[in-house]
Each structure stands twice: as C-alpha cells, then as structure tokens.
Amino acid sequence: MPTSSDIAKLTLADDRCLIIAEVAQAHDGSLGTAHAYIDAIAKAGANAVKFQTHIASAESTPGEPWRVKFSPQDETRYEYWQRMEFTEAQWHGLKQHADEAGLWFLSSPFSSEAVELLSRVGVAAWKVASGEVGNLPMLRQMAKTQLPCILSTGMNPIEEIDTAVRTVREHDTEVAVLQCTTAYPCPPEKIGLNVLEQLRSRYECPVGLSDHSGTIYPSLAAATLHANILEVHVTFSRETFGPDVPASVTTTELAQLVEGVRFIETMIANPVNKDAMAKEMTPLRDLFGKSVVTRRDLAAGTILSPEHLTLKKPGNGIPAKRLPEIFNRKLKAAVAADTLLAEDDLE
Missing domain, CATH: 3.90.1210.10 (Antifreeze-like/N-acetylneuraminic acid synthase C-terminal domain)
Incomplete structure (x- = not known):
C-alpha cells in the first residue's frame, strides 16, 4: 500500500509521474458520490485521489463573497462550505476506501482545524492550495508532521513561493512545487509550461503541473518535460453541477491522460539509436x-x-x-x- 514515504522519494531523476485526480467539490456534499469518485479514479489508473477539507466556521466568515454565484440552493458562500463538510468518521471512511482502492489519499486543508482533522484521518502528503501558500502558520503546522508538502502556486509570486519552500524545509520536510494558474478554465496562453524548469532549477525539488484547462493536453505536454507530479480536476460529466466542472476532465478523459502519460514515459525512457x-x-x-x-x-x-x-x-x-x-x-x-x-x- 502506498505511503507518504513513496511521495517523499520523488526525485529529479524519477521517470514515473505521480498523477493526482482532484475531486474537490465535485461530490456536491454527497458522501456516496465522493465514494463513487474514488472507484472511478482508481479504475482510470491515477495514483492519488484528492479532496478538499472545508470547515466553514474555521476557515470563513459568513460574509465571504462568492467567486461565482453558481449555487441556487445556497444563499451564501459560507452555507455552501457548510454543505461541503463531512464528519470525521466520514473522512475516515473515504481514507479507508482510497487505501482499499490502491490510491494515495490526499485532501487540501483550509484551516488549522482541518489540518488537525486530516492528521487524525491520515493523508499521504499535504497538498497545499494556492490560496494557503502564504498562510505560514498553517504551513508550519503541516510541515511539522514531516509529511511531504506539495505546493500549488496558482496565485503566488516567486517571493512568496520562496518563503513557503524555505518554511517547509526549516522542518526537514520534503517539498514539491506545482505550476498552476488560478483560472477556471485556464486558457492555453496562461498554462505556463515554461515555469516547470524555472521551479526545478530554483528549488531543486520535484515539480509538476496543477492544471485547470479542462483538457488533457497541458498534462501530456508537461509529461514530455519530465514533470514529477500532475494534478487535474475530475468530473463524471461536463453536464454535472459544480463550480469546477468547466476546469475538469471527465473520468474517461482521466483514463486517457494516464495512458498517455505512461506512453510518454516509456518513450522518454527508451531513447532510440537510428543506426x-x-x-x-x-x-x-x-x-x-x-x-x-x-x-x-x-x-x-x-x-x-x-x-x-x-x-x-x-x-x-x-x-x-x-x-x-x-x-x-x-x-x-x-x-x-x-x-x-x-x-x-x-x-
């Protein structure tokens, strides 16, 4: 069964990419749907399933504005976060299901209380959302656990990423940095594949792409650039409800992505002598x-x-x-x- 040490062993020389399928809020608050995503993601061949752990009272104020007012059943963004919450017992059940499916269980915390909850549940690594990279107290809280920290950088300048990487390493904790652009969906001219090599050179750590384009193309391109980690949002269908659907790939496309990445890895690992x-x-x-x-x-x-x-x-x-x-x-x-x-x- 994969453990956190497997992720910690990622190095610049690795030729096999960690593929993370992010459910985020695609479950729309349904525990049964969340479990169904675990099965679909495992069937598609990804390595990890990732959720988001929201505790409304700990992370938000009742007056938090909507990014996009998409939900007819939630009067406020705060109420939406409340509806996305699972109990600790339910999180334990999702973690157990992921283990049984052979997936690394990941979930991004959005509060100190969420970090504490996930520490009890057990995650393979900390996946830090772009909006939390500057949250140094919470970053230190995660780094102190010695679990690897995977940082998304969708809205972060280099100086802030520098500080975050330094903060994680102060606790002798492994770090990986993902290029990301916080746009839903992200157009091709803003993907930023060139940043992967900049991150690899600057931080000398595993790097990758957290993609919000809603297609498999950026991840396939990143695989040719030796990305160590790829993360994509997933949805059962583009006709489903949710704020991330336009930036997601379907679970069928996820399977195509996994197949494509493994094909690319095999090509790269076997250079051809023409003669x-x-x-x-x-x-x-x-x-x-x-x-x-x-x-x-x-x-x-x-x-x-x-x-x-x-x-x-x-x-x-x-x-x-x-x-x-x-x-x-x-x-x-x-x-x-x-x-x-x-x-x-x-x-």
Whole structure:
C-alpha cells in the first residue's frame, strides 16, 4: 500500500509521474458520490485521489463573497462550505476506501482545524492550495508532521513561493512545487509550461503541473518535460453541477491522460539509436525497399541502359541507390522481365 514515504522519494531523476485526480467539490456534499469518485479514479489508473477539507466556521466568515454565484440552493458562500463538510468518521471512511482502492489519499486543508482533522484521518502528503501558500502558520503546522508538502502556486509570486519552500524545509520536510494558474478554465496562453524548469532549477525539488484547462493536453505536454507530479480536476460529466466542472476532465478523459502519460514515459525512457534501429528494421527494409529490376526480357550480352531497367519492390536485390552504377554493364545471360538483378548476373 502506498505511503507518504513513496511521495517523499520523488526525485529529479524519477521517470514515473505521480498523477493526482482532484475531486474537490465535485461530490456536491454527497458522501456516496465522493465514494463513487474514488472507484472511478482508481479504475482510470491515477495514483492519488484528492479532496478538499472545508470547515466553514474555521476557515470563513459568513460574509465571504462568492467567486461565482453558481449555487441556487445556497444563499451564501459560507452555507455552501457548510454543505461541503463531512464528519470525521466520514473522512475516515473515504481514507479507508482510497487505501482499499490502491490510491494515495490526499485532501487540501483550509484551516488549522482541518489540518488537525486530516492528521487524525491520515493523508499521504499535504497538498497545499494556492490560496494557503502564504498562510505560514498553517504551513508550519503541516510541515511539522514531516509529511511531504506539495505546493500549488496558482496565485503566488516567486517571493512568496520562496518563503513557503524555505518554511517547509526549516522542518526537514520534503517539498514539491506545482505550476498552476488560478483560472477556471485556464486558457492555453496562461498554462505556463515554461515555469516547470524555472521551479526545478530554483528549488531543486520535484515539480509538476496543477492544471485547470479542462483538457488533457497541458498534462501530456508537461509529461514530455519530465514533470514529477500532475494534478487535474475530475468530473463524471461536463453536464454535472459544480463550480469546477468547466476546469475538469471527465473520468474517461482521466483514463486517457494516464495512458498517455505512461506512453510518454516509456518513450522518454527508451531513447532510440537510428543506426541500431535501422539494422533491426532490415527485414522491413527488404520488404518495402526497391531493387534494380529489368523492364522486359533481355538477351545475354545486353549493355544495360535506362530503357532496360527500373526500380521495384522488394528491396533484397541490388539497392535502388546503385542504379546509376548498373548502366553500361553487360548481362552474362538472358533474363526475363521483372527480374531482380544480382551482381552475379553482370560482367
């Protein structure tokens, strides 16, 4: 069963990417739906399932404004957060289900109380939302547990990321940093794939992409850039209800993403030597290549010219590139039309 130490072992040399599927609020407060997402994510082949742990009274004031007023059943944003809450026993059940499904269980806390709750439930690592990267007291609280901290940076300047990374490392805790742009959905010109190498060079830690484009393309591109971690929001359907649906991939697309990333990893791990590959392809070269062939029946002693010869498959005779060398050579014996000439046929 995967543990936090597995994530801690991520290094710059790793060739296998950790793929996190974020449920966030896609469950819409339904415990049964949250469990259904765990099964779907495991079936898709992702490594980790991630939720968000909201405790309205601990993280928000009743007057918190809506980012987008999307919910007809919640009068206020505060009431929405209340409806997204699960009890501690329910969180334990989700964690157990994730364990049984072979997934790392992650959930982003949004308050000190949520950190305490998740510490009791058990998470494989701390996934820190962009809005909490500057929350140093809570960041220290997480770092003190010695569980790896994965930082999203969707709304954070470099100076703030510097401080966050330094704060985590002050407690000898592993850190990973994800490029992210807080836009739902995020357009391609704001994905920022170039930032991955900047983060890797600056912090010398695992890096990755937390993508909100609602497509699989940025994650596939990031995989070609050796991203250590990929995170995407998931939804059962783009017709479902919720604020993150436009920025999510479907669980079917998640399976395609996982397949694509593993395909890319295999390509990267197996660089090709063209000469060695060509040698391996010799049987196919013989099949698909062209050889020097007679156009018609020719008598012995014929001095060969362009009107006598052409190029046809297969390619196991005199190679096509040698055609100019064959002109003005004499046939030793008569040959029929469509004969692949051999060196022994020529004087």
